[in-house]
Amino acid sequence: MSASATREPADVIAAGRAALGIELGSTRIKACLVDADNPARVLATGSHEWENQLVDGLWTYSLEAVHEGLAAAYSALLAETRTRFGVAPTALAGVGVSAMMHGYLAFDADGALLTPFRTWRNTNTGPAAAELSALFGTNIPLRWSIAHLHQAVTNAEAHVPHIAHVTTLAGYVHEQLTGERMLGVGDASGMFPVSRDSAGRPQYDPELMARYDALLAERYPAARAALPGLGEVLPSIRVAGETAGHLIEAGARLLDPAGTLAAGAPAAPPEGDAGTGMVATNAVAPRTGNVSVGTSIFAMVVLDRPLASQHAELDLVTTPAGDPVAMVHCNNGTSELNAWVGTYRRFAELAGTPIDADAAYALLFAEALEGAADADGVLAYNQLSGEPVAHLDAGRPAVVRTPDSRLTLANVMRAQVYGVFATLAIGMRALHSENVAIDALYAHGGMFRTPGVAQRFLAAALDAPVGVAASAAEGGAWGIAVLAAFTAQRAADAHTDANAATLDLGAYLGAYLDSAVFAGADTHLTAPLADDVAGFSAYLDRYEPGLAIERTAAEVI
Template sequence: MSHDVINDIRSGRTALGIELGSTRIKAVLVGKDHEPIASGSHEWENSYVNQMWTYSLDEIWKGLQESYRDMASDVKRRYGISVQTIGAIGISGMMHGYMVFDESGELLTPFRTWRNNITEQASAELSELFGFHIPQRWSIAHLYQAILNGEEHVARIRYQTTLAGYIHWKLTGRKALGVGEASGVFPIDMHTRDYHGAMIKQFDGLIAPRDLPWQLTDILPQVLVAGDNAGALTEEGAKLLDAAGELQAGIPLCPPEGDAGTGMVATNSVAPRTGNVSAGTSVFAMVVLEKELSKAYEEIDLVTTPTGSLVAMAHSNNCSSDLNEWVGLFGQFAKAMGMETDSAALYGTLYNQALQGDPDCGGLLAYGYLSGEHMTHFEEGRPLFVRSSGSNFNLANFMRVHLFTALGALKIGMDILLKQEGVRLDEILGHGGLFKTEGVGQQIMAAALDVPVSVMATAGEGGAWGIALLAAYMTNRSGNESFEAYLNDRVFAGKTGVTVQPDPADVAGFEAFMKRYMKGLAIERAAVDYLSE
């Protein structure tokens, strides 16, 4: 096995995926069987500078190089050889945000990440103009807000892209984005798999009175789909990626993608009627649609898969953070009682208690709003636990209500899709911290969505593996082989997961809880207004 891997590395029968997440940059090298053979990572954090969340260009390149170096060191340690060539490379990153450059390629303003909720006016005006929901974090909202603000740099813009698009450009010289990433820059036309032409014209008409020296298509990257060749690593790009200077130029790169798209790939959720849900600090669900929705919804974002299929995304800012703090409190109690317990045992015991609770949590109510929650229109949050004298207050119901409420805001968005729009969903793939305790998170999610929830072992590989698979598809596909078929037949064939079916009693209990949740939002509003920070 090791000998075969060494030959694959030497001959370039590999694919490398690098994803720049908000707290970690990860590099994953896969072999010809698509299994990871080496990995590397770099931890980083955004900075809050001049009221703006950002990462400096120096931090970006340092982190990229260190994650690559860590991966290359892993190869050296495992197989005793250096990485000189790779079959294909893919770059992925956190979506949206604002990176704009002048004619000499200089960054005009510090990178504004997706975290900056500073585009409320632009978001509202564009959503009304297009009849299509434009979230604040989208790149076009950042651009239009800069125009509304009268920012001096706007007239000097010659190129706008995302973090993944920027790195891809510097590695290859090619100004391009994968369609999934591009769908978080500007709305995509489902028929052309390109920016929506009518909306482009609307935007150009909107800004025409400002007499800027560019039109939108002049400054946006080209849109490509999975399987397209997006350029090759240049000599300069090779040196940027591998500071040791061992990596050769000429390696093909697939279209750069966003973390949402690579998450779909890593969970094999790119075909219609499939979906995935990521549940951790925040929670979001992505459902691949069979047709367009009947109208625009403020609660639903519309993006695409890396092949250009329409995806509806329901996103909640708050999920497990407050729940984790309660678990931590019980851990402190155990320690004070002289009981030593590790984190896995603590979570396992408490989460499994939730399965013993009343279906509707015994009348208890909680909100884990550590931050604001756009689904329920809260600009700030206040964690709350509420009960009446008639509630069935016990440990099982206490844990159950905090697991239920972690998915409360998400359910509002998913109910729009599944109930109001009649979207069909055969199953949803779960990944993230909420699912670490076997079976519990799945059962609660199945109750919330009334859909089978599956967890696969490969889901933990993450987006870096997902973009590596996209790179592998570009070079390995046969003829007209679709990406969906490639994943099903070559990557995930034979891989099994654990599926939990929704329990009717749990589903009814969650519905009863949601009536209490919606009615109790007045309590949350009072807490926000009273407990000002």
């Protein structure tokens, strides 16, 4: 840590030594400002709520909402810096953007959007994903960009002949801020499978790209004739620590229409929320992993060896440094739990004792600890949308129970929390079948602001130690701010280090996190309790056959 890391926040901001991270999540766009010389220190945050829309049967967000949300989140951050420190940033040490992974944004040669943004939440790509998984010999999930592209090809959609390039939401925002069309390797690995070239640098797998081009030539010749090769359609790849362009004037005005913020800050490679979650939990080393809990829920485990078999439940992606990761992604996370908590808050308000959200979660989670270890026959299904891990094409949230169960608040709340983790636990069985070693998992997301409860139940669900750092609730916006600070450091080193261009930047990420970010961090590790493990296992034994209720409900309701 440099001597400047001890400066007052106002001095850090005024000197242009703050790094900005922005993450576009499913329900909030969040901005996070950190001290670039001490990224563990959060200076200010700002956020803007938004919601996806169902348009013509597909989940989307408009680009207008993206632009408005970026400015609103940054404006909220500025209001906080002015209120707390009496100063607003005029220059930044670094900037980075992250967003929900995968999905599909297709543009023509003039940069016009050809079809509304298709998010990770859409499950219409089943035929394409199945065909590509067989062609490539590796699992291609429904939400991956290549699955969306190929589904559009197989459907002969009118926009396909006009495609010049496709990207993710993070890639789109990064291009708006910097003018550069590129992705961090973690996000890129959710577009198309990646491998390494002879120099060890991550790349889209050339053999699989050739197979795809051959498939188009054989079965979809019109698309093959109209489309550029995949190498031209997909964004270029960058690794954590590399400079991925600089904030341009138009990008600065997008964030700050008032004109206070200057252009010029080096930009980190844009990443997906999975990669920034790994950074936010210091889970980038082999045999570690993280669990991100929000609108969706997913686990990332860094592999120390290749998997022996292909598994439909596992996505093979990478860390922001390009190291191999097995990912279990579930479309449905805490949304249904949040709705139940909102219902209880409304009852409290009607009873004349209104309660804020954090206090409500604390009380209800504490009550969950009083429930039976197996929730005593109460089951909670949180599927608002389709869930590939559970083989559900559509979701219908439900609470069901056996006639002899005890319907108590404690059992209902334990079932609700278990329900958030149930499909993740089903997916993680594939890793267990491969005997993948996991020394610890680190969790993050707002669910963990209430200490002890969700962490304990997650440890039981996965039968592995779970850690939660004090920074866990900051999540991916802080993670991308840390990556922006890392990029700023590497950019500064390049001016003084003659060998900087030849360094393996990915090798530095873990050491940087250990020394500059998490040294002395307060991370509490919880081992699974035997009674909880047995109770969750019994819950899951009832939950899995009960998924038939979801399938029937989707047909009749």
